[in-house]
Amino acid sequence: MRMNYLRSAAAAGALVLATACGGSHDAAPSSPPAGALRVDESKAATLAGRVTFEGTVPENAPVKMGGDPYCVTQNPNGAHLERFDVTDGGLNNVFVYVKDGLGNYYFDTPTEPVKLDQQGCRYHPHVLGIRVGQPLEIVNSDETMHNVHAMPAANREFNLGQAIQHQADKRTFTKREVMIPFKCDVHGWMQAFIGVMDNPYFAVTHDGGKFEIKNLPAGTYTIEAWHEKLGTETQTVTLADKQSANVTFTFKAPAAAGN
Amino acid sequence: MTWLHRYTKLVAACTLLLIAAGGMVTSTGSGLSVPDWPTTYGWSMFSFPMSKWVGGIFYEHGHRLIASTVGFLTVILAIWTWRVEPRRWVRGVAYAALGAVILQGLLGGITVLLFLPAPISVAHAGLAQLFFCLTISLAIFTSPRWREQPTAAAADATLRNIAAATTALIYVQILVGATMRHTGAGLAIPTFPLAFGHLLPPVWTAPIAIHFAHRAGAVLVTGAILATAGHVLHHHRGQRELTRPAALLVGLVLLQATLGAFVVLSGLQPLVNTLHVVNGALVLATSLVLTLRSWKRFGVQNSGFRVPKRFTVQGSGFAGEGQL
Numbered sequence: 001m002r003m004n005y006l007r008s009a010a011a012a013g014a015l016v017l018a019t020a021c022g023g024s025h026d027a028a029p030s031s032p033p034a035g036a037l038r039v040d041e042s043k044a045a046t047l048a049g050r051v052t053f054e055g056t057v058p059e060n061a062p063v064k065m066g067g068d069p070y071c072v073t074q075n076p077n078g079a080h081l082e083r084f085d086v087t088d089g090g091l092n093n094v095f096v097y098v099k100d101g102l103g104n105y106y107f108d109t110p111t112e113p114v115k116l117d118q119q120g121c122r123y124h125p126h127v128l129g130i131r132v133g134q135p136l137e138i139v140n141s142d143e144t145m146h147n148v149h150a151m152p153a154a155n156r157e158f159n160l161g162q163a164i165q166h167q168a169d170k171r172t173f174t175k176r177e178v179m180i181p182f183k184c185d186v187h188g189w190m191q192a193f194i195g196v197m198d199n200p201y202f203a204v205t206h207d208g209g210k211f212e213i214k215n216l217p218a219g220t221y222t223i224e225a226w227h228e229k230l231g232t233e234t235q236t237v238t239l240a241d242k243q244s245a246n247v248t249f250t251f252k253a254p255a256a257a258g259n
Numbered sequence: 260m261t262w263l264h265r266y267t268k269l270v271a272a273c274t275l276l277l278i279a280a281g282g283m284v285t286s287t288g289s290g291l292s293v294p295d296w297p298t299t300y301g302w303s304m305f306s307f308p309m310s311k312w313v314g315g316i317f318y319e320h321g322h323r324l325i326a327s328t329v330g331f332l333t334v335i336l337a338i339w340t341w342r343v344e345p346r347r348w349v350r351g352v353a354y355a356a357l358g359a360v361i362l363q364g365l366l367g368g369i370t371v372l373l374f375l376p377a378p379i380s381v382a383h384a385g386l387a388q389l390f391f392c393l394t395i396s397l398a399i400f401t402s403p404r405w406r407e408q409p410t411a412a413a414a415d416a417t418l419r420n421i422a423a424a425t426t427a428l429i430y431v432q433i434l435v436g437a438t439m440r441h442t443g444a445g446l447a448i449p450t451f452p453l454a455f456g457h458l459l460p461p462v463w464t465a466p467i468a469i470h471f472a473h474r475a476g477a478v479l480v481t482g483a484i485l486a487t488a489g490h491v492l493h494h495h496r497g498q499r500e501l502t503r504p505a506a507l508l509v510g511l512v513l514l515q516a517t518l519g520a521f522v523v524l525s526g527l528q529p530l531v532n533t534l535h536v537v538n539g540a541l542v543l544a545t546s547l548v549l550t551l552r553s554w555k556r557f558g559v560q561n562s563g564f565r566v567p568k569r570f571t572v573q574g575s576g577f578a579g580e581g582q583l
Contacts, residue, residue, distance in 0.1 A: 068313035145311055147294050149374075157374050159291050163300040163311070185292035186314040 036106035037217075044215040045239040049246050051209040051225055053091040055253025058084050063189040070144040071121035071187060081189060082126050083229050090209020091251055093127040094227050095179060095195045097202035098213070099234065101221035107199055113137035113170060116182070116192060118146050118162070123182065123192035127228070129202040130194055132176055139168045145186055152180040155196065159185075179226060193228055218243070225249040263339055264401040270332045271394040271544075277329050278387055278540050280322040282533035285384075285440055289315030290375050296368040299323070326364060333360045336397070349400045356393040363390055377441045384437035388430065388543055395544045399551050404500065415553065418490055418501075422550040425483040429543045432476040435469065436539065444469045445532075451523040477516060484512045484542075487549065504549040511542045 032038075060080035065071040085092040113135035117124045119142060130136055140146050140162035148160040154175040162169070173180070173196040184190035195202060203211040205225075220238040230251040239245055284290050292315030293299050299307040299320055304327065312320055333356055340353035363386045370379040399405055439445055444466035454460040454474075460467050491505035518535040525531050 067315070067317065070313070144313060145300060145316060147292055149291050149294075151374075159294040159374060161294040161300045185289055185319075186316050188288055188315065 032106035035104060037104055039105055039107075039215060039217045041215055043218065043241040045218060045241065045243040045245065046212065046214050047216055047221075047223070047237060047239065047245050047247065048210075048212040049096075049248055051091045051094045051096065051205045051211070051227075051249045051251065052089050053084075053086045053209070053253070054250050057086045058253065060084055065121065065187070065189075068121065068144055068187060070142065074120040074142070079122075079189070082122075082191075085126075086209075088208040090205065090207075091227065091230075092205050092207070092209060093125075094205040094209065094211075094225050094249070094251075095127055095129060095193070095202065096205065096211045096213070096223065096225045096249070097129070097178065097195060097197060098199060098216070099222045099224040101219055102199055102201070102217075103219070105199070105217065107131075109133040111135070115139060116148075116194070117141055118148075118184070118190070121187050121190060123184075123190055125192070125204065127179075127193045127204050128195070129204060130173065130196055131200065132174065132196055132198045133172055135170045135172055136194070137168055137170050138162070140165060146184050146190070147186055149183045149185055150180055150194075151183065152177055152196075155180065178224075179228075191228075195226070223247060225251075227251055230254065261401060261403070263343060264398065264403070266336065266339065267394060267398040267401050270329070270336055271391070271398050273325070273329050273332060274387075274391045274394050275537065275540060277322070277325045278391060279533055279537045280318070280325045281384070281387060282536035283529060284318045284322045285380075286527070286529035286532040286536075287315060287318050289318040290380075291319075291371065292316050293319045293323070293371070296371045323367075326367065330360050330364055333357050333394075340397075344401070346400075349397070352393060352397055352400065356390060356397065359386060359390040359393060363387060375441070377438070380441040381434065381437045384441065385434050388433055388540060391540055391544060392547050395547055396551060399548060405555060415494060418487075418494070418553045419550075421483070421487050421490060422546065422553045425480075425487045426543065426546040426550045428476075428483050429480055429539075429546050432473070432480045433539050433543060435473045435476050436536075439469050439473050440532075442466060442469060445527050446523065448474070449523065451520050474519075477519060480542075481512050481516060484508050484546070487546075491549070500552050501549065504545050504552070508542065508545045508549065511538060511545055514538055515542055 060083055063075075063079040063081060065075060065079060082093065109131055111134070114128060114130045115137045116128065117139045121142060121144070138148050138160065143165050146162045148158075148162060148169075150158050150171070152173070154177045155173045158171060160169055160171075176196055176198045178195045178197070179193040180196060182192040182194060201213050201216060203213050205211045216239055218239055218241045220236060222234055223237050224232050224234045226232050233249045233251065235247055235249065237245060237247055295301065297304060299316075300311070302308075304320075304323055307320060337353045337357040340350050344350050344353070363383065366379060366383040366386060370376065370383055373379060439447075442465075447464070447466035447470040448454045448460060450456065454467075454471060455462075460471055488505040488509045491501045495501045515535065515538050518531060518538055521531045522528070522535050
């Protein structure tokens with residue numbers, strides 16, 4: 001009896017430590033709270049749309065990579081910051097997510113990791129979403145040193161050194177947070193942004209600002225679009241069962257776009 | 260000139276180089292490019308391959324190596340002073356320098372491990388200047404001129420007070436500047452000389468207040484330096500040990516104001532930013548030299564420090580046997 005108590009206490013202690021340290025293990029499956037609802041996928045709706053950019057696209061500032069000869073060789077034609085990525089009038093790298101309105105739904109936490117790669121002295125992808133408790137696999141594909149410095153407000157900050165090519169480390173986040181900036185202090189131009197969500201309803205715009213969020217239950221939602229320099233835009237959307245709706249967000253060129 | 264005096268000057272020069280290296284770390288945003296401490300990406304600091312000194316690592320790792328060198332030089336300085344220096348209070352200054360450099364190293368490590376919290380980073384910057392002042396003081400105290408009898412000129416209480424107050428004011432101004440740097444308020448007021456087109460900022464936030472305090476401090480410091488230098492040039496015109504640092508101080512503070520303007524106008528260009536930090540240290544050191552020399556006239560005549568007879572040297576110019 002006493003032994004069982006000690007084992008339970010040890011397990012609880014390990015869980016608390018793993019949570020507090022933002023541990024690198026895969027997320028453990030958790031059970032739904034009492035009264036939580038599951039989404040009926042046969043009735044689910046889809047929200048698709050586009051994020052457009054209005055005005056003159058600001059120039060992305062050029063990047064000086066001279067401090068690391070390897071980065072220069074990986075970018076023979078030079079490089080620019082990735083802040084304004086506009087194709088066909090659509091703004092890419094915008095994080096679109098359901099901010100509010102989901103109510104008491106419960107979603108399983110995925111155990112497969114989301115990958116953040118450092119390749120050519122860039123983060124790939126530049127913007128991504130992940131679930132609370134889902135592993136983030138951080139990989140260094142470069143033949144140079146990187147440090148991966150996450151600067152969250154709600155989650156635990158970390159600064160990870162990756163000195164060896166193909167080094168991979170895993171981290172998880174314990175709280176919802178939109179967005180967490182990532183930075184490499186070795187290469188000051190390297191930046192990434194990660195949205196940590198407690199539901200699966202998020203997307204990052206691509207191919208001319210397009211996005212799609214599937215399997216939404218019927219309801220009225222606040223949808224937010226986030227951009228690293230242009231801030232946020234929100235809309236309220238009401239979806240019926242099996243409905244396919246379209247929304248468009250528009251970001252305007254800043255008066256004086258700084259890079 | 261003794262070898263110990265030459266050595267203290269070397270330590271002071273290396274400390275200024277260290278301050279410059281630290282300035283480049285902050286100015287280039289490289290403070291966290293080496294995530295671990297005291298190791299470097301798992302290597303011993305001294306065996307980390309040069310081929311891996313890339314990007315921000317060059318600045319941060321270079322800063323750590325220079326800091327280690329200065330720490331080692333300070334250990335030697337403390338031992339050397341303990342062995343040969345007869346004045347107990349000078350030995351005390353050397354020990355204080357050793358304590359300061361050890362604490363400084365710990366602060367540098369802690370601020371990296373805690374992701375550069377502003378209070379610790381500001382303390383690191385502030386202690387750097389205090390350590391530099393200690394090395395400068397040792398260079399002054401071990402100089403042959405310091406041991407000379409004071410001139411016949413009466414002690415000037417006004418000079419002593421305004422020089423000390425100016426040095427203290429410069430140090431406070433450096434602390435405000437460090438706070439501005441480590442809280443990211445360097446461009447909180449992006450225009451110069453006016454603040455958003457006004458004498459006073461039309462809006463106030465914490466970063467704007469810190470930035471404006473540094474600008475207002477610059478005006479106060481400049482005024483204090485001009486007053487001190489004016490006093491020296493008026494009342495002690497023939498005394499080069501006072502007029503030289505006073506004139507240098509005026510030149511340095513004018514250069515400092517110019518560099519400060521260029522820091523803002525260049526958008527925190529790292530080299531300009533670092534020159535501003537280094538020149539700030541020189542302003543402080545020069546004011547300290549003037550202060551110590553003005554207090555020497557008073558201090559040597561009235562110090563009453565006693566030293567063992569074994570340390571006294573006939574004809575050394577000391578105030579008297581067994582007394583400094």
